[in-house]
Amino acid sequence: MKPIDKPHFKAKKSELDLEQHIILTYFFESQTDPEEAALNLCQEQSTAQWKRVGVDEDFRPRHGAKLLNLEILEVKDQPFFQSSFNKGPKFYNCKATIAHPHINFGPKIPNMLTTILGEGVFYVPGITAIKLMNIDFPETFLKNFQGPQFGLEGIRNLLAVHDRPLFFGVIKPNVGLAPKDFAALAYESWLGGLDVPKDDEMMADASYSTLAERTKLLGELRKKAEAITGEKKFFLANITDEVDKIQINHDIAVANGVNAIMLNATATGLSAARALRKTSKVPMVGHFAGMTAFTHIPFFGVSSRVWVKLQRLAGFDSILFPGFNPRMRTTEEEVLRNVHACLEPLGNLKPALPLVGGSDWAGTLPSLYKKIGSIDFGVVSGRGISNHPGGPRSGARSLRQAWEAIQKNISLEEYAKTRLELQQALEAFGN
Amino acid sequence: MKPIDKPHFKAKKSELDLEQHIILTYFFESQTDPEEAALNLCQEQSTAQWKRVGVDEDFRPRHGAKLLNLEILEVKDQPFFQSSFNKGPKFYNCKATIAHPHINFGPKIPNMLTTILGEGVFYVPGITAIKLMNIDFPETFLKNFQGPQFGLEGIRNLLAVHDRPLFFGVIKPNVGLAPKDFAALAYESWLGGLDVPKDDEMMADASYSTLAERTKLLGELRKKAEAITGEKKFFLANITDEVDKIQINHDIAVANGVNAIMLNATATGLSAARALRKTSKVPMVGHFAGMTAFTHIPFFGVSSRVWVKLQRLAGFDSILFPGFNPRMRTTEEEVLRNVHACLEPLGNLKPALPLVGGSDWAGTLPSLYKKIGSIDFGVVSGRGISNHPGGPRSGARSLRQAWEAIQKNISLEEYAKTRLELQQALEAFGN
Numbered sequence: 001m002k003p004i005d006k007p008h009f010k011a012k013k014s015e016l017d018l019e020q021h022i023i024l025t026y027f028f029e030s031q032t033d034p035e036e037a038a039l040n041l042c043q044e045q046s047t048a049q050w051k052r053v054g055v056d057e058d059f060r061p062r063h064g065a066k067l068l069n070l071e072i073l074e075v076k077d078q079p080f081f082q083s084s085f086n087k088g089p090k091f092y093n094c095k096a097t098i099a100h101p102h103i104n105f106g107p108k109i110p111n112m113l114t115t116i117l118g119e120g121v122f123y124v125p126g127i128t129a130i131k132l133m134n135i136d137f138p139e140t141f142l143k144n145f146q147g148p149q150f151g152l153e154g155i156r157n158l159l160a161v162h163d164r165p166l167f168f169g170v171i172k173p174n175v176g177l178a179p180k181d182f183a184a185l186a187y188e189s190w191l192g193g194l195d196v197p198k199d200d201e202m203m204a205d206a207s208y209s210t211l212a213e214r215t216k217l218l219g220e221l222r223k224k225a226e227a228i229t230g231e232k233k234f235f236l237a238n239i240t241d242e243v244d245k246i247q248i249n250h251d252i253a254v255a256n257g258v259n260a261i262m263l264n265a266t267a268t269g270l271s272a273a274r275a276l277r278k279t280s281k282v283p284m285v286g287h288f289a290g291m292t293a294f295t296h297i298p299f300f301g302v303s304s305r306v307w308v309k310l311q312r313l314a315g316f317d318s319i320l321f322p323g324f325n326p327r328m329r330t331t332e333e334e335v336l337r338n339v340h341a342c343l344e345p346l347g348n349l350k351p352a353l354p355l356v357g358g359s360d361w362a363g364t365l366p367s368l369y370k371k372i373g374s375i376d377f378g379v380v381s382g383r384g385i386s387n388h389p390g391g392p393r394s395g396a397r398s399l400r401q402a403w404e405a406i407q408k409n410i411s412l413e414e415y416a417k418t419r420l421e422l423q424q425a426l427e428a429f430g431n
Numbered sequence: 432m433k434p435i436d437k438p439h440f441k442a443k444k445s446e447l448d449l450e451q452h453i454i455l456t457y458f459f460e461s462q463t464d465p466e467e468a469a470l471n472l473c474q475e476q477s478t479a480q481w482k483r484v485g486v487d488e489d490f491r492p493r494h495g496a497k498l499l500n501l502e503i504l505e506v507k508d509q510p511f512f513q514s515s516f517n518k519g520p521k522f523y524n525c526k527a528t529i530a531h532p533h534i535n536f537g538p539k540i541p542n543m544l545t546t547i548l549g550e551g552v553f554y555v556p557g558i559t560a561i562k563l564m565n566i567d568f569p570e571t572f573l574k575n576f577q578g579p580q581f582g583l584e585g586i587r588n589l590l591a592v593h594d595r596p597l598f599f600g601v602i603k604p605n606v607g608l609a610p611k612d613f614a615a616l617a618y619e620s621w622l623g624g625l626d627v628p629k630d631d632e633m634m635a636d637a638s639y640s641t642l643a644e645r646t647k648l649l650g651e652l653r654k655k656a657e658a659i660t661g662e663k664k665f666f667l668a669n670i671t672d673e674v675d676k677i678q679i680n681h682d683i684a685v686a687n688g689v690n691a692i693m694l695n696a697t698a699t700g701l702s703a704a705r706a707l708r709k710t711s712k713v714p715m716v717g718h719f720a721g722m723t724a725f726t727h728i729p730f731f732g733v734s735s736r737v738w739v740k741l742q743r744l745a746g747f748d749s750i751l752f753p754g755f756n757p758r759m760r761t762t763e764e765e766v767l768r769n770v771h772a773c774l775e776p777l778g779n780l781k782p783a784l785p786l787v788g789g790s791d792w793a794g795t796l797p798s799l800y801k802k803i804g805s806i807d808f809g810v811v812s813g814r815g816i817s818n819h820p821g822g823p824r825s826g827a828r829s830l831r832q833a834w835e836a837i838q839k840n841i842s843l844e845e846y847a848k849t850r851l852e853l854q855q856a857l858e859a860f861g862n
Binding site for chain 1: 477478479480481482483484485490493494511512513514515516534535536537539540541542544545546548549550551553554556603604605606607608612616632633635636637638639671672673674675676695697698699700701702703705706709719720721723724725727728729731732733753757758759760762789813814817818819820821822823
């Protein structure tokens, strides 16, 4: 970049109309002068060429992305990953804050993604690795998004549960079960005290278990379980499918008495969720399947925090992401950032219910509760429910018993002395 | 995994009905015994739990993914990336070939992605990094997909060009131009000999340049350019938008006389492209914006080859991916694999036109042609057209002149002595 062009891709916050910009935070690694790399990043993601040949004009004031701040975090001799294109000799880890005028894409998720995570971000001269860590949106932009229809409070109201975390369980075996057998497991788990048994992310409208047949049984059994337990219940049906089938699946599930739906929104596209939000009659839950391919590497891709925020924008009432269990290979800090991204103020958009998932069970509930520090979350237990030695009814009971122990401030081991299902869970899953 | 369970996640090809399986090739890094890690990968991506508690049944024969082959490529002391979860002491780079029964997801892109790139792939015990390198599909599965409607030959027929590469150009400035000014640049490029001027991936239905207004001008000018040049022309309009706007945008563009559409299918979701394919009246071009976040890292995510194949399945007639220019940081091998993925046999699906993009211009055409080794590609030139010192008409001419030189087996430098626009291009862009 020529020295004369550099000031056109820099600004102070006070010089900008912040309502007209989204604020992007990138971590990047460069093998050239960090400031030049950061300014190239601004140029490439906005007005790469800002005038026509032979015309006296300049689109940068209105359309150019502007560097607000740059920090050099570390200077290294080795790149984040080896490649014939990463020559050095030095590599600079940097944090750049950029104001991007949203007129360039408008309030449209696919067009925004094209800009903030597209060719103009991943092929910037000098930059050898880059990750979008955060986005902040002005009210002017947010007001175009519906956000959650029910949100945390709406889900609590529908379930009439206000004083504890919500208990979700994944029906397993996750693939292969006939609808009748599948529905029977969900029914058992409701009777044991689960709030929300759910389809696995891999179980949707399958040839051997159609959504229509499965949800018909589940809708009926849900009402029966509610009558018996005196508690409100959800079944969470996975309606993930080709985009022109999602609305159809929603309508089938809801007509059959299923009262919450799940979408693997990375696999369908976030935009499909936003479209469904306009007509959905029930709470929408977003599953993280597919996200990890671009969120997990420390210095490349997108942070899961950004992906959670975008799902809230798209209209999910509840968002599932990897939890604290070491199997999920996610730092405590990252999990808590995602919890916060569900709950923190975001224009007029409602808070979403954070769902932490991955190898949780009765025995992990105390540390889960302690780490999150509030009751505003859902725990998603898979094998802890379905693989409990007493079956899913006992699995669900063990979760509720673990919560009772927490409320009474008694250790699980102590409480298990008088609670069979908790005792069985500790024996089966405790180390 | 218990020793008794291991044989249930292994098979020889000869033991399987290959028409019922897709074949997945993963590179992975493990910090535990590679075979156990590979078998865990099979288990987690299919029947993580294969029976109900207290029921004598086994879903693995029908639903379990099976390890066909495992190679240990390298044993290392350091992981691919540093993380508190990557403890070693040794790290094994492996290549695993897995047969996955497609009954688990059916011929649905989002459900397949959930399975082959979801939680069951990225959170496997022992595996510290993983990348899906390739997929092969049986005819039984492919027959559910329409694939390209026009494909390479259909596009050549529509343009009546059978004896050379196709010349695409991106209108720049990519953002900011008013429709009238934008359309004038496209018109100039047609007159200079471009086949397909196109919207930048960031230019879609913008508030300052609506798709309706822009395509109306472009549709009219295209017909005028065809009349003047005696050549068939495309304008390639970017209809990327929220999924419930894509069909509407297609209809507007086509009604206005625009005769090819582009979709940033990673940003919209591949499924949105497959839905549009059912009704599209014109060739569909897929842009790679957004893909790099998960394809670029050597040992994590998905290969661009898989993403190109999936776009062909979804129905794109032409697929754009990063080309050979060093700015695109893509190895020659990767570019050529993607060219091949467009053209190679894939059931009854038509070949797609490969489009290589990124900093190409007249001067790179000889090496581009030599590397690809055939005329069956499109070159996409951005600044090489729009930033040519003589404007886009001259930019387009310089491309056509470069092709004439190649045909005559004359060096560009020699040919430029009698061709002004090529000479100007070499002066402006040649180092």
